[in-house]
Amino acid sequence: MSETLYDKIFESHLIHRQEDGTCLIYIDRHLVHEVTSPQAFEGLRMSNRKVFSPESTLAVADHNVPTTDRSKPIENKDSKLQYETLEKNCKDFGINFFALNDIRQGIVHVIGPEQGFTQPGMTIVCGDSHTATHGAFGAIAAGIGTSEVEHVLATQTLLQSKLKNMKIEVNGKLSTGVTAKDIILTVIGILGTAGGGGYALEFCGEVIKSLTMEERMTVCNMAIEAGSRVGIIEPDEKTFKFLKGKPMAPKGEQWDKAMEHWVTLKSDPDAKYDKTIILKGEEIIPSVTWGTSPEDVLPITASIPSLDEIHDKDKKQSVIRSLEYMGLNPKDKLEDISIDKVFIGSCTNGRIEDLRAAASILKGNKVSKNVTGYVVPGSGLVKKQAEEEGLDKIFIDAGLEWREAGCSMCLGMNPDQLKPKERCASTSNRNFEGRQGMDGRTHLMSPAMAAAAAIEGKLTDVRKFL
Amino acid sequence: MEKFKNTKSIPAYLPIVNVDTDMIIPKQFLKTIKRTGLGVSLFFEMRYDKQTHEPIKDFVLNVDPYTSSKILIGENNFGCGSSREHAPWALLDFGIKVIIAPSFADIFYNNCFKNGILPIALPEKKIKELSKFSLEKKEIEVNLDEQKITKGDNEPIEFEVEPFRKECLINGYDDIALTLKKQNHIDNFIEKQKSKTPWHF
Numbered sequence: 113m114s115e116t117l118y119d120k121i122f123e124s125h126l127i128h129r130q131e132d133g134t135c136l137i138y139i140d141r142h143l144v145h146e147v148t149s150p151q152a153f154e155g156l157r158m159s160n161r162k163v164f165s166p167e168s169t170l171a172v173a174d175h176n177v178p179t180t181d182r183s184k185p186i187e188n189k190d191s192k193l194q195y196e197t198l199e200k201n202c203k204d205f206g207i208n209f210f211a212l213n214d215i216r217q218g219i220v221h222v223i224g225p226e227q228g229f230t231q232p233g234m235t236i237v238c239g240d241s242h243t244a245t246h247g248a249f250g251a252i253a254a255g256i257g258t259s260e261v262e263h264v265l266a267t268q269t270l271l272q273s274k275l276k277n278m279k280i281e282v283n284g285k286l287s288t289g290v291t292a293k294d295i296i297l298t299v300i301g302i303l304g305t306a307g308g309g310g311y312a313l314e315f316c317g318e319v320i321k322s323l324t325m326e327e328r329m330t331v332c333n334m335a336i337e338a339g340s341r342v343g344i345i346e347p348d349e350k351t352f353k354f355l356k357g358k359p360m361a362p363k364g365e366q367w368d369k370a371m372e373h374w375v376t377l378k379s380d381p382d383a384k385y386d387k388t389i390i391l392k393g394e395e396i397i398p399s400v401t402w403g404t405s406p407e408d409v410l411p412i413t414a415s416i417p418s419l420d421e422i423h424d425k426d427k428k429q430s431v432i433r434s435l436e437y438m439g440l441n442p443k444d445k446l447e448d449i450s451i452d453k454v455f456i457g458s459c460t461n462g463r464i465e466d467l468r469a470a471a472s473i474l475k476g477n478k479v480s481k482n483v484t485g486y487v488v489p490g491s492g493l494v495k496k497q498a499e500e501e502g503l504d505k506i507f508i509d510a511g512l513e514w515r516e517a518g519c520s521m522c523l524g525m526n527p528d529q530l531k532p533k534e535r536c537a538s539t540s541n542r543n544f545e546g547r548q549g550m551d552g553r554t555h556l557m558s559p560a561m562a563a564a565a566a567i568e569g570k571l572t573d574v575r576k577f578l
Numbered sequence: 579m580e581k582f583k584n585t586k587s588i589p590a591y592l593p594i595v596n597v598d599t600d601m602i603i604p605k606q607f608l609k610t611i612k613r614t615g616l617g618v619s620l621f622f623e624m625r626y627d628k629q630t631h632e633p634i635k636d637f638v639l640n641v642d643p644y645t646s647s648k649i650l651i652g653e654n655n656f657g658c659g660s661s662r663e664h665a666p667w668a669l670l671d672f673g674i675k676v677i678i679a680p681s682f683a684d685i686f687y688n689n690c691f692k693n694g695i696l697p698i699a700l701p702e703k704k705i706k707e708l709s710k711f712s713l714e715k716k717e718i719e720v721n722l723d724e725q726k727i728t729k730g731d732n733e734p735i736e737f738e739v740e741p742f743r744k745e746c747l748i749n750g751y752d753d754i755a756l757t758l759k760k761q762n763h764i765d766n767f768i769e770k771q772k773s774k775t776p777w778h779f
Contacts, residue, residue, distance in 0.1 A: 124774075127760070127763050127764055127767045128760055128763045130742060132740060132741045132742045134740070134742045136757060136760060136763070136764075138764070138767055138768070138771065140778050147608050147609075147662075148661070148662065148663065150610075150611035150612075151611065151612065151613050151663075154611070154612075159752075159754070161754070167779075168779075175608075176608075176609060188609075190609035190610070191609055193609075193611065194609055194611060197611050231777075231778075233775070234778065239661060239663075240660075240661055241659065241660050241661040241685060255661040255685055256661060256685070257661055257662075257663035257666075257685060257688065257689035257692060258663040258689075259663060259689065259692035259693065259753070260688075260692070262754065263753055263754050263757065266754045266757075266758075267754060267757045267758065267764065268764075269757055269764060271753060271757070273740075305596055305655060305658055306596075306654065306655040306658065306681060306683070309655075309681070309683065309684055310684065336659075336685075339655070339658065339683060339684070340684075341684050341685060362777035366776065366777040367777075369776065369777065370775075370777045373774075373775060405596050426595045426653065426654060427595075429593075429594075429595065430594075430595050430596060433594070523600075523605050523660075524605055525605045525606070525608060525609070532628070542598075542600070542659060542660075544598045544600045544601065544659060545600070545601060545623065546600060546601070546604055546623050547600050547605075550604075550623060550628065551628065
């Protein structure tokens with residue numbers, strides 16, 4: 113016995129292994145959304161195939177839906193067609209669909225855990241690269257393309273090669289003002305945007321143990337930004353407590369059986385990892401990105417690197433391109449960078465604890481006169497909870513817009529976009545060129561850091577507010 | 579899926595690292611419910627002027643003969659970011675059948691094979707060598723059967739590809755049909771799992 117948690121779940125889902133190592137694995141849960149599924153359903157129809165296990169599938173529209181008044185129809189005709197196509201496909205193929213006016217609607221990676229659809233020991237897929245989020249529950253969760261969405265719909269299986277294992281151990285404890293987002297940004301800075309390619313990332317250590325489930329989701333969510341399709345954390349009492357009583361979690365005798373299995377989901381003490389990275393929690397500092405790749409990340413106290421410090425030819429070339437796009441210069445101090453917009457939300461940081469963290473900084477403050485922004489809850493239920501706690505009022509009083517649930521400005525498929533050259537303090541996951549709007553400039557950070565930046569009108573060390 | 583055939587073309591070279599799938603096909607084109615028609619929007623933000631929407635004259639895919647390239651040469655970590663299969667669809671719709679780069683992001687790499695595109699990972703030195711053929715506007719030929727890239731009278735470059743993926747490309751196999759042949763394995767597995775983890779079902 114010297115298996116990692118990833119190895120164990122993978123092997124327990126293995127249906128067939130070909131001679132060349134390609135494996136056919138069983139998929140327990142499939143989340144479907146409007147953008148990457150229409151062509152998959154079209155493929156099923158063309159081949160006259162059915163959905164193999166509709167009850168293992170849950171669908172919701174999130175990427176392309178407006179976050180404004182839900183009583184009004186979707187204005188954009190392509191978005192409307194995409195929404196209606198998903199609705200019809202779910203009806204035709206017998207899939208559970210959370211409609212736009214359903215309070216359970218929200219970002220696919222927020223609603224899976226919220227409903228208890230996500231469970232330890234499972235294999236979970238979705239046509240979205242941030243599916244790794246669900247790995248926080250001790251599941252193998254991975255993003256797939258549309259052809260694979262069709263494959264899973266038709267067969268409830270997937271052809272996969274087994275990944276290698278990387279252990280990311282975060283020991284000690286976090287300092288005040290340092291969050292899960294800072295942990296994962298720091299890891300991405302170390303690994304680089306391709307460093308996790310071909311690996312499943314297992315996060316462990318005292319700091320990871322101390323995180324809440326929502327914080328663990330933030331960590332696993334951005335595994336893909338380090339190149340890895342899978343991030344995973346051993347389930348524990350916090351995981352089980354989170355799931356207990358959730359609508360789709362096992363009940364009664366089934367719960368007891370599940371618990372017996374879940375407590376065994378651990379990497380063996382002598383498990384072999386192909387790579388190990390060890391970090392000290394105390395050394396992690398509130399971080400922000402300055403470039404157009406999530407690996408372009410630094411502590412807020414730092415300055416943009418000087419070109420002389422960069423020796424790698426590829427890296428230098430990409431830094432020059434990034435800085436030109438971002439309208440910044442080498443050696444600029446991060447805390448001197450002014451912002452125009454703030455975006456609080458996304459599958460990375462759109463859960464209730466994220467909103468609480470942002471609200472705790474914004475309470476009694478106004479955003480800078482040059483700043484506007486959106487707070488977009490991750491689901492209708494997160495929105496309701498936030499309103500019950502009065503968080504919506506704090507955001508509105510501070511001068512921000514309180515929106516309906518969806519992916520919103522994280523990818524700007526709906527009207528929530530940056531204008532050219534607008535600079536945004538964003539709690540989302542990607543700072544790619546054009547990601548939040550053509551020529552928009554994104555700085556990734558934690559919800560508390562985004563709130564502090566909104567108040568100051570520039571990137572700011574949140575620790576000054578604590 | 580269309581069968582992969584040997585591909586001969588003057589390659590287009592895009593010397594940018596970490597080309598992400600947002601760059602390959604930006605979000606505004608993901609509203610489609612079709613697989614086709616995305617080629618014109620491939621690399622939209624780099625390829626067209628933001629005000630006039632006219633093609634930018636010096637962007638490689640706007641320059642003859644690269645407007646009809648079937649082979650694209652890229653740099654490290656090609657296709658990172660979003661899992662959108664619209665990226666390979668856009669490349670394919672433009673006419674790209676082969677992408678050669680030092681490394682690829684996992685999801686994109688996989689999505690290519692599902693659409694009949696062959697991604698080839700080669701050491702940087704070889705990329706440099708091949709990029710010269712692009713700059714000199716000379717043809718290269720990719721032979722999947724023999725796993726080599728020929729370029730005039732020069733020594734061919736060999737490449738690796740997993741045998742199963744190769745077989746699927748050459749024969750244009752439908753993955754789902756292949757899997758359905760293993761239905762008895764799947765059924766047996768489900769029976770077993772139903773007793774082990776009944777709450778999954």
